[in-house]
Amino acid sequence: MDAYSGYNQIFMHPPDSEHTAFITDKGLYCYNVMPFGLKNAGATYQRLVNKIFAGYIGNIMEVYVDDMLVKSRTAEDHLQNLSIMFGILKDYRMRLNPKKCAFGVSSGKFLGFMISQRGIEANPEKIKAIIDMERPKTTKDIQSLTGRVAALTRFISKATDKCVPFFKALKGGKRDITWTAECDNAFQALKNYMSKAPLLSKPLPGEILYLYLSVSGTAVSSVLIRKPEKAELPIFYVSKALQSAELRYPPLEQLALALVVSARRLRPYFRAHGIKVLTNQPLRQVLQKPEISGRLIKWAIELGEFDIQFVPRPAEKGQAVADFISELTPATVQPASEAITETILPYQTGAKCLDTSTPVWCLHVDGSANQQGCGAGLVLTTPDGQKIEYALRFDFRTSNNEAEYEALLAGLRLAKSMNAKQIRIHSDSQLIVNQVTADFAAKDASMYAYLSTAHQLLRSFQAYEIKQIPRGENSHADALARLASAINDKVGRKVPVEILAQPSTVTSEACAVRYKDTWMSPIYLYLTNGTLPEDKAQARKLRYRSARYTVINDVLYKRGYTTPYLKCLTAEQGEYILREIHSGVCGDHSGSRSLAYKVFRQGYFWPTMHQDANTLVKRCDKCQRFGNVPYIPAEPFTPIVSPWPFAQWGLDLIGPMPQGKGQVKYAVVAVDYFTKWVEAEPLATITAAKIEDFVWTHICCRFGIPYAIITDNGRQFDSELFRHFCTRLKINLFFASPAHPQSNGQVEAINKIVKKLLKRQLDKAKGAWPEKLPEALWAIRTSYRTSTGETPFSMAFGSEAVDSYEPSGENQIPFRRTFGRELGGLLFIPHINDQ
Known part of the structure; x- marks a missing residue:
């Protein structure tokens, strides 16, 4: 629906009417209603419709200036919603333009897009304008082309990359351009793409959405998708050209920039849905590592507002997404071998599920590669519970991943030789497990060869299951692998093993004090191993809070834009610090605000710091007996300016x-x-x-x-x-x-x-x-x-003083200067050499 001359339906404030005056040959006139062309006319009209339709926008209505849309799931609801809308229009005496209104339709044009039950489609008129456009001959023609592309950028995968040749042709600012073969190929490719522009899907409320990121030499891009019934449907394409300094960012920082740009552009989606970023790069670790630069800290805190998870990138299934993903991997992580290209997809073995009614063998494998040597360890458990331990030492050098594969292959050969039919495999290598399960692609030639050999051995079993487990649950195989890699086979020896019944030194028994969980526990667990509460609202809140914290040497710190890292304390530790600062050796019995700020300046933080400081001051006997009792209102200060220190x-x-x-x-x-x-x-x-x-x-x-x-x-x-x-x-x-x-x-x-x-x-x-x-x-x-x-x-x-109340010692809270060297200068203090 469209309002009939919407601006003219708003009356001018009488004192302001004279400011709209215009002169004619018949005299001086002014507007009684708001005319077109006033500076704030659009904002005024938008405020009006937002006010009169408040409570319905986003629910049954969408309004943008004079374009209004009433949406309903059923025809009955639609009639009721239209009745509500017409009642509001009647109350405010607003009129519609019947020539621009359509009622009871299942699809229509809104804000230049075609909206239907299928999703969001590009306006055919805008697509036709690009397809029918002749080859640009002047700078103005190219600007017109890029403007038409910008109007449809949400439908175009890597729109900026597709327009790079046009941007190059615009350099120089000349009226006549040099139309190169690269420009002509890009122009034809753009027309071909727009002739089959994708249909954008609409997400369901509460649905988890997925984000693919892309980095090229000139732009960062992303695509937001949803996965209904194992399909991958695009929702929104985002693209941004890299400017000046951004071109010199490291590849991982450019990938982080792509995520930040996507979060800013797709803010409504990010706030309403959980987002899973599909990437094989260590993006989460980059945004949370303590030694990150200022912009990464800012980005991490900005992204902390949203419910974002980082998961490995699976095999692509949708064609629209596949076109996007095929160019995703940055040049720094391209496969070394030219023989293995992006066409290699994860191997599908077609293995059957385990039948628990028949005997199942269990295999734990682990590999080890270090300076001493390379080896593998495996533990094969028979269906009746007997364990077969096996350690292998390699006479050749391998990488860690190759050692993991050698351990897997040795375990499969051992199980095959013992006539195992069904086998359950456990490994702590994420890469090996995900390559075998077809979640990761084997791009390296060596990895692809190992993967093919593994699949050949797996076909000899009736059924198998492979699962990644934490390293702590694979300690037996890990110990065997380390033993094998450390043994010097040139020296023949036997190592006797003695079992000690009790420690060699007898100490007095003491009851261990177990501290209960503190406010830091959920944040620490999430930052260290990704543990989240089961409740989705609490999990989202925890992700938002955790963006402002980091873990260094197993200690939690709070970080900010301009402040140094603050060590997080429990309430009991904080109370001790407050007492020492307030009434310790150099205590000044300061007020609660000054006391809390002193704690902050000394590099400590806990959430109730200000409340605890206020409580301590109220309970201090000397502060209450000698505190100021104001009898008259305070007078404003008269500042006296001093040009420089000690002047x-x-x-x-x-x-x-x-x-x-x-x-x-x-x-x-x-x-x-x-x-x-x-x-x-x-x-x-x-x-x-x-x-x-x-x-x-x-x-x-x-x-x-x-x-x-x-x-x-x-x-x-x-x-x-x-x-x-x-x-x-x-x-x-x-x-x-x-x-x-x-x-x-x-x-x-x-x-x-x-x-x-x-x-x-x-x-x-x-x-x-x-x-x-x-x-x-x-x-x-x-x-x-x-x-x-x-x-x-x-x-x-220029720096804070070291006070006597700052605890030191192995079992006490370290002052931030004492561990500044461990943080690599992150606390904005110089390194001090021990002497």
Whole structure:
């Protein structure tokens, strides 16, 4: 259905009508209804139809601007749905164009595509426009051709690759083009393809969809398919030309790019369905390995939103998909032998299923190839449970896959010699099992020869079954294979075997503590071995969460776009870290927000970090007794700009305080306006000479001559001695306005923080404040500041400080700097050589 002059059915807002004015020979006129040509006219109309048909779009209706479609499964439902739609149109006084409406049809044109029960077909008019097009002669003709192809790109397999010759002809920007033989062949091939354009299938709700990926030298492509009754029907073709830097991506990164492009283009399909990516490349490992580059981390997190699984690519069955797959394998993984081409398909043996009513033999095989030698091990179990162990050492060199095949062939020959009729084979080699079962193609000449020999031996059995098992379940055959490969046959020897009844060292018995599953367990199991919950919703949620994590040396880490890797902790471990940071040796009894940020900056993470920090602060006795109780609303800060670190300092005095060791009862405090770095020194007397000595020792000799110093109007600062000192060093001395401490508010705020920290640390021993002052300063320097988003230490030195509360030792939680070398610099810290 089509609205009758849809834009003109929306009234203009009266104050805006005059902005649509136009002049004629009869006067000045303006529109009372929305005309065509206004900048936001299309968006306004789309918002209108989205609002009036809200609740029905995507259910019984689809609406795009003035094109409306009512869909139903049965004729009875269709009448009811039309009644609902007409009622809405009547309520909003919208009119339809009867010449462009069709009712009760099983197929029709919508948004330029033919929609029917069969699926989605290309518009015949658009196909005819390409087929009847004459050979392009100018740049404009080629642009017209590529534009027509772009309108049908969802129907064209590898559309970008098919148009590469046309893109080459457009280079140079000249009006006249050079039409080469390559262009002519591509043009004819495109016409032939469009003459039999594929029918795109429509997926069923909740159906698992499959995605094939393709990488060529100039483009990445994909095809989304569904598999009803073992057929392969295309749903959508995607293609994108590689631009500049993308052309230099490694092949596996280009394959990952193809997946990301597909996810962005096919987002509605990816969000509504589970997606299985069919590829023989280690794409999952590439997106999850810890040392990946920034763009791969971004892609992995972006793809984590969807329910994506990576499975081996099977043999293709549909012709439309076969045309796509035949060009899939990148050049880096093409077969080495020219004699074996893509025409070799997996061997179909036609073996019968096992008959469990008759005796079945069981065979476990494994191969081993290393620097010491090559060998194979097999364990043949008879129907009555007797095991026959066999180890072979090869006098020739083999690869791991060839050793696996040799083990399989030796086991089959042994079973055949013992008149076995039915055999069940177990191997931990995914390649061997899938090649025998015809799921993988044998492209290498050596593998193809081994596969043919294996099938010849398998035909001698009435029935067989081959299955891949984890390496842990194949340990017996694996041990025999390793033994055979390690034996030096030039040395004759016998190895006696003694069975020890008990350990040589007797230790006291202890009950092992078994920790229950934590929040990390599902994520760790999924990342390490792909374990998922049975519930589909939970499985999809887990895949989405796991994209933000990675496993390094059996330890789970959280990763982000710009943050370093954060080690994941349990709630119990996190509570220990919070206590140490909050009230440990260098604890500053900071608030919950600052406390949680400190934990984050130290490289740790657990989901309830902020809630646990808030709970700890609320339960801290000293925080509750000495915490601030606001009586008046906070005033907005007045920022004072500092051009560079340590250029501008604020200076002030605090005291008198309880007299401490050395008769000290005052303190001079200085703060840098840029980094928020704090310096302080206890004083027995507050004189200009003491202030001069403090500035020279703690500021000038450590951080350089400052540009300016801001103080109050105390006589220690506004003295001839201190003024002469500043003039001699060319330091600009500024004074805050009298009775207006906000002029030097930074140092006033630091004074308040220093006093608060000393109160919380000293409790009743007030006279010990000079000894505790360095700890208070350290706490301030390593605390997060909201004004900068960093700690003063990191602002001053470019990295975080190593605090004493960071656990170390074999049985404790390692600090991120201590294992930065193991992560290969992923935590953005330099390598430090042990000395």
